[in-house]
Amino acid sequence: MQDHHFNIQPVNPFFSRLVFFAFLLAFIVILLGAYTRLTNAGLSCPDWPRCYGYLTPPLTSDQMLEASKAYPQIPVDTARAWTEMRHRYLAGIEGMLILTIVSLSWYFRRSLPPLAFALSQSLLLIMFGQVILGMLTVTALLKPVVVLGHLLFGFSLMSMLWVIWLLSKKPYPLYPTSKLRYWVIVGFIILSLQIALGGWVSTHSAGLACIDFPYCNGQMLPPIQWHALHTDLISIHMLHRLGALITLVYLSLLGIFLMVEEKTSHFGLLLLGLLGTQILLGILNIIRLRPLDIALPHHAVAALLLLTLLATLVNLYRQGKPS
Numbered sequence: 001m002q003d004h005h006f007n008i009q010p011v012n013p014f015f016s017r018l019v020f021f022a023f024l025l026a027f028i029v030i031l032l033g034a035y036t037r038l039t040n041a042g043l044s045c046p047d048w049p050r051c052y053g054y055l056t057p058p059l060t061s062d063q064m065l066e067a068s069k070a071y072p073q074i075p076v077d078t079a080r081a082w083t084e085m086r087h088r089y090l091a092g093i094e095g096m097l098i099l100t101i102v103s104l105s106w107y108f109r110r111s112l113p114p115l116a117f118a119l120s121q122s123l124l125l126i127m128f129g130q131v132i133l134g135m136l137t138v139t140a141l142l143k144p145v146v147v148l149g150h151l152l153f154g155f156s157l158m159s160m161l162w163v164i165w166l167l168s169k170k171p172y173p174l175y176p177t178s179k180l181r182y183w184v185i186v187g188f189i190i191l192s193l194q195i196a197l198g199g200w201v202s203t204h205s206a207g208l209a210c211i212d213f214p215y216c217n218g219q220m221l222p223p224i225q226w227h228a229l230h231t232d233l234i235s236i237h238m239l240h241r242l243g244a245l246i247t248l249v250y251l252s253l254l255g256i257f258l259m260v261e262e263k264t265s266h267f268g269l270l271l272l273g274l275l276g277t278q279i280l281l282g283i284l285n286i287i288r289l290r291p292l293d294i295a296l297p298h299h300a301v302a303a304l305l306l307l308t309l310l311a312t313l314v315n316l317y318r319q320g321k322p323s
Contacts, residue, residue, distance in 0.1 A: 011111050011168040019168060020127060021095040027093055028155045034299040037147070037202055039291055044080035046071045048138040049088060057081035058148060073159065091134065098118035098157075101164075115165040119160050126157050144203035144230070151199045155192075155306065162307050166314045172290045180257060181316040187254045188309045195246045195302050197240045201228075204235045206240075207295070209233035213286045216241075251275050251305070258312065267312040274305050290313050 031193040036042055045051035052067035057078050067076050105112060105120035112120070133150040140146050153288050201207055209218035216238060224239060227234040251271060258268030288294060 007319050011116075012104075012108050012314065014257060015101075015112075016168045018104070019101055019161055019165045021153060022094065022101060023158060023165055025094050026154070026158035026161055029087065030151075030158060030303060031296065031300055032083075033151065033154060034135075034202075034296060035292075036083055036087050038290075038295050039080065039083060041077075041080035041083040042142050043074070043138065044077055044084045045088075045138070046074045048135045049297065050084050057085055083238070088154060091130075094157075095127055095131065098123050101161075115166045116164045119164050121169075123157065123160055123164075125247050126153060126160065129153050129184075130157060142203070143194055144200070147203040148196065151202075152196060155195060155303065158303065160307060160308060163310055163314065165293060166311060178261070178264075178316045181255055182259065183257065184309055184313045184316060187251055187311070188306070190247055191252050191302075191306055191309060194240075194243045195255040195306065196214045197243045198299075198302065201236055201240045204230075204236050207237040207285065207290045209237040210241075210286060211289060213283050230297070244279070248275065248279060252313065264312060264315060267277060267308065269314065271305070271308050274301055274308060277301050 021039040039082075045057065049055065052063075053070060054063060054067075057066040058067045058076055058077075058081075064076050064078075102120055102124050105117055109117050130150065130153040133146060133153055136143070137150050178214045182250060210222075212218070214220070216222050216234065222234055225235045229235055229239065252275060255268045255275065257273065258264040260268075278298065278301045279292055281301060284294050285298055
């Protein structure tokens, strides 16, 4: 029987496309943020939201001279400054898109699924948090906990936009029909924690604390200093490796179980494919000393894994849609 609390009128196509465009932009902003960290361009503009007091990195010789006088302790690196400012420009466009989506969600609220509408309103809070953390990332001089928060808020924004789009493109009631949804939720939590651990490694530049695999500098399992997880780089690195092992085992089993069910077999296959790719990239990241062409895809596949689990979860609820 259809639940009368759900409205299944078609959602305005423009709204759905706008949400998808905002999602794609959020994905790009995350990757550009990772590129900024990997190329050590995070403090190439010492002020915020401007760059050495300008709307763009210093361009003329006079601007570069003024920038050097204003920030004598930070040499002007125009190439890296452009990397940082491109990230800021795209983030600013993303913010304007979010404001538009929130406004339009009220206009189209009668046709939006309740969860999609609620998530649309939550976007505003996440966006403001992201802006504040983006400012603090610069003013707090890349303090690890702030940079990690900035990363996780970015992933949250991207994930919420993805779910809103999934719900709005085919707005029919959500009926839980498979107990697999609980296991997918656990997988989502495990993967989210692993992404946070990866962010902790990145913010501490601990990616090269161990330069061999499966060993760590010749040791199979070096002791983890649990009291120094904010200072001991080997401990930070090894905790991420242990998290990767747990994530690999759990998501592999989940992928197999998803493949057994006909309606989720394609999700299981995609999950296993992405998982294998991610493990391979992680290993290559270590033994090849974290080259950019491997480290950046490693970030991208982590995001794709998260999005796959969210799409799987929405699909598991939609399986019970009335005929």
